[in-house]
Amino acid sequence: MTLDEAWRILQERQFKRTKNRETILEFFSDNDRYLTAMEVRNFMASDNPGISFDTIYRNLSTFSELGILEETELNGERHFRMQCDHGVHHHHFICTACGKTQNIAHCPMESVSVNLQGFEVEGHKFEIYGKCPVCVE
Amino acid sequence: MTLDEAWRILQERQFKRTKNRETILEFFSDNDRYLTAMEVRNFMASDNPGISFDTIYRNLSTFSELGILEETELNGERHFRMQCDHGVHHHHFICTACGKTQNIAHCPMESVSVNLQGFEVEGHKFEIYGKCPVCVE
């Protein structure tokens, strides 16, 4: 997901172009990994110390709903990253040290349907956790 | 995991047999599904209204560490259930309405190693969410 694509989506849905949204999107665009709300806040605080939690969480949730960001939960904390691969279904290896991800093309759902007659599947989560080559020492 | 097995593990490790632990374990034994700390608390409050959060979370964490309970995180809340299948590796379908689970024998890790040279894998999570046959309407 590029910045241009993100803004196109926002404009289509009549969301306004504000300085805060620009800053948030640039931050995600420059950091290709999972980030917490607090990391976003700390980054934004450098040129806007009074930034509100309301603003951050509201925008992160909006971006996530629009498919601009993808979201996961690690250790009880929401993490966000720029949507990758233009919405093609995929999973992630996630580095527990730096948040960097590696795409996993294989989706396990193809192999499990046999077990689930009568069940209504709404979603699934497949994530691998560990250290990326940079963080492994 | 039966009550007897749980108590055997606890006695091996010198944990004391207390009324609170009995109540907690019975609750999990009688409810074959994922439960929250709050559900445990509400159940215990019926005969012990002054039950402390400390007691509940400490015991749930202990049981989880000992492999008596298994634990997952759903919507930012820790959920616990009695360990099933005697520790054999497996995954779950989890009903988002009632917390009931269905075992998934297939583990996707067998199919992904090719992507992860140089990565140090520490763990993984594969869960399917939806409605069980009882909760589907």
Add this chain to the structure above:
DNA sequence: ACTAGTAATCGTAATCGTTACTGTTTACAC
């Protein structure tokens, strides 16, 4: 450009789930 209307924001407080602290009580070995 000006203004109105509404979306977005700030500042702060409230909420939720969880963890931590301090005496007091209890289980269990001797």
Add this chain to the structure above:
DNA sequence: GTGTAAACAGTAACGATTACGATTACTAGT
């Protein structure tokens, strides 16, 4: 029974998230 460490109750603190009233700023329409 007695001693001792574990477990507990009661409560406060904590971190992440959500909510709210008042203010500001985008954008469309004139």
